[in-house]
Amino acid sequence: MKLQTKLTLFNTCSKLVIVFLFILLLPALIKTINLDYTDSRLNKQKERVLSEIKEKGIEAYIQNGSPYASYTLLKEEYMSLEEDSLREFLDTIKDEQRIVELDTIEYRILSHSFNLSNKKYLLEIAKSVETVDETSTPLQNIALQVLLVMILLTILADLLYTHHILQPLGLIIREKLGKRGPSAGIFKEVKTTTSDFRYLDKSIHQMMEHIEQAFLKEREFISNASHELMTPISILQSKIENLFDRKDISEDLQIQLVGMLKTLNRLKRITQTLLLISQIENEQFLKEDSLSIKELIDEVHEEILIRLQDKNISCTIDIIEDETLNHVNRFLLFNLFFNLVNNAVKYNKENGEILITSRKENGHLVLEFKDTGKGIEETDQAFIFNRFKKLRQSSPEDSFGLGLPIVKSIADYHQIGIQVESTVGIGSVFRLIFTALPRTD
Numbered sequence: 427m428k429l430q431t432k433l434t435l436f437n438t439c440s441k442l443v444i445v446f447l448f449i450l451l452l453p454a455l456i457k458t459i460n461l462d463y464t465d466s467r468l469n470k471q472k473e474r475v476l477s478e479i480k481e482k483g484i485e486a487y488i489q490n491g492s493p494y495a496s497y498t499l500l501k502e503e504y505m506s507l508e509e510d511s512l513r514e515f516l517d518t519i520k521d522e523q524r525i526v527e528l529d530t531i532e533y534r535i536l537s538h539s540f541n542l543s544n545k546k547y548l549l550e551i552a553k554s555v556e557t558v559d560e561t562s563t564p565l566q567n568i569a570l571q572v573l574l575v576m577i578l579l580t581i582l583a584d585l586l587y588t589h590h591i592l593q594p595l596g597l598i599i600r601e602k603l604g605k606r607g608p609s610a611g612i613f614k615e616v617k618t619t620t621s622d623f624r625y626l627d628k629s630i631h632q633m634m635e636h637i638e639q640a641f642l643k644e645r646e647f648i649s650n651a652s653h654e655l656m657t658p659i660s661i662l663q664s665k666i667e668n669l670f671d672r673k674d675i676s677e678d679l680q681i682q683l684v685g686m687l688k689t690l691n692r693l694k695r696i697t698q699t700l701l702l703i704s705q706i707e708n709e710q711f712l713k714e715d716s717l718s719i720k721e722l723i724d725e726v727h728e729e730i731l732i733r734l735q736d737k738n739i740s741c742t743i744d745i746i747e748d749e750t751l752n753h754v755n756r757f758l759l760f761n762l763f764f765n766l767v768n769n770a771v772k773y774n775k776e777n778g779e780i781l782i783t784s785r786k787e788n789g790h791l792v793l794e795f796k797d798t799g800k801g802i803e804e805t806d807q808a809f810i811f812n813r814f815k816k817l818r819q820s821s822p823e824d825s826f827g828l829g830l831p832i833v834k835s836i837a838d839y840h841q842i843g844i845q846v847e848s849t850v851g852i853g854s855v856f857r858l859i860f861t862a863l864p865r866t867d
Contacts, residue, residue: 510548594618770797
């Protein structure tokens with residue numbers, strides 16, 4: 427998962443948690459707000475009544491000692507003023523029930539006692555609790571809608587800002603790490619105001635320079651060493667072959683010379699293979715050929731037919747007839763296919779099978795080489811394309827394991843993907859995916 431996706435996902439989840447908590451607390455919060463607002467209104471009404479009594483006198487409400495009471499039409503609010511005989515002075519707001527015209531109604535009641543002209547009065551101003559609660563649901567809905575809109579806006583803002591701030595990191599990954607091969611090239615600083623990204627950019631470039639130099643030295647050494655080794659190997663091979671023309675050598679010596687020739691031939695093959703890999707990696711081969719995959723596979727089959735017959739292995743070829751590749755190197759692709767088939771023969775069992783098929787998958791050509799051989803240990807599968815990595819299944823004749831590294835080098839040179847599936851005792855499948863090569867269907 428990309429860093430930007432992770433950050434956006436985290437921001438979204440954290441905001442959803444906030445929304446969830448807010449929804450849980452919203453009823454209590456709205457109720458508190460409603461009560462505070464109601465209490466504030468009751469206090470304001472009390473101040474107005476007291477101010478009016480101060481200006482006009484108590485007679486504006488109480489005449490001849492009769493208590494004053496006023497109700498709204500639906501009994502949602504009421505106000506009462508009467509003489510109070512209790513000694514206790516009240517100044518409270520609380521919920522209480524009152525009987526109004528035979529109806530018992532719960533009110534939010536402000537009770538206030540005061541003295542005027544040596545008399546004590548009790549003022550009550552009330553609002554129905556039911557009307558207070560009526561506004562809670564609409565307020566909750568409005569608050570929730572506003573919160574959701576704000577959350578969506580903040581998520582969008584986070585997404586845009588995260589994309590903007592991580593854009594330099596994406597450029598560094600694509601331009602500095604997404605290149606094919608360890609090539610540093612000319613340093614082009616990625617424009618960013620984030621010091622961490624600037625440091626990362628410079629560090630990656632320095633690392634790529636060191637890796638590039640190391641690879642160049644390795645390739646140069648392999649190429650030079652391979653060239654230098656071929657001459658003394660050829661000389662030794664010629665001298666040993668000439669010894670067979672002598673009549674005075676014993677049979678034991680001839681056997682030893684044959685062993686020496688076999689060893690020299692193995693060394694020669696290894697040297698030629700290393701030289702081939704070096705030439706491929708240095709891109710010394712031209713890709714100017716057009717070829718039919720079916721015809722090339724048939725050529726490989728004809729070349730290796732004797733080895734198939736020696737182990738009585740059946741080889742079935744089911745290739746799309748009209749599949750043609752352009753801008754490739756015929757010699758290299760022949761080596762690629764030959765090595766895969768050769769491996770399928772070498773590690774196959776007597777009377778085994780090899781199946782070579784092709785198909786179209788997601789618009790790409792897929793070529794499969796399936797065998798009924800020993801299979802590859804799961805722990806070895808990650809290393810089968812490594813040079814000089816000896817696997818458990820390797821035979822003494824191929825102990826250096828350069829066949830599959832050649833396959834990998836040729837495939838990379840032609841931008842062909844490779845997938846491997848293998849089960850010990852059942853067999854292996856090597857899958858070539860032609861994703862970048864021009865084709866003529």
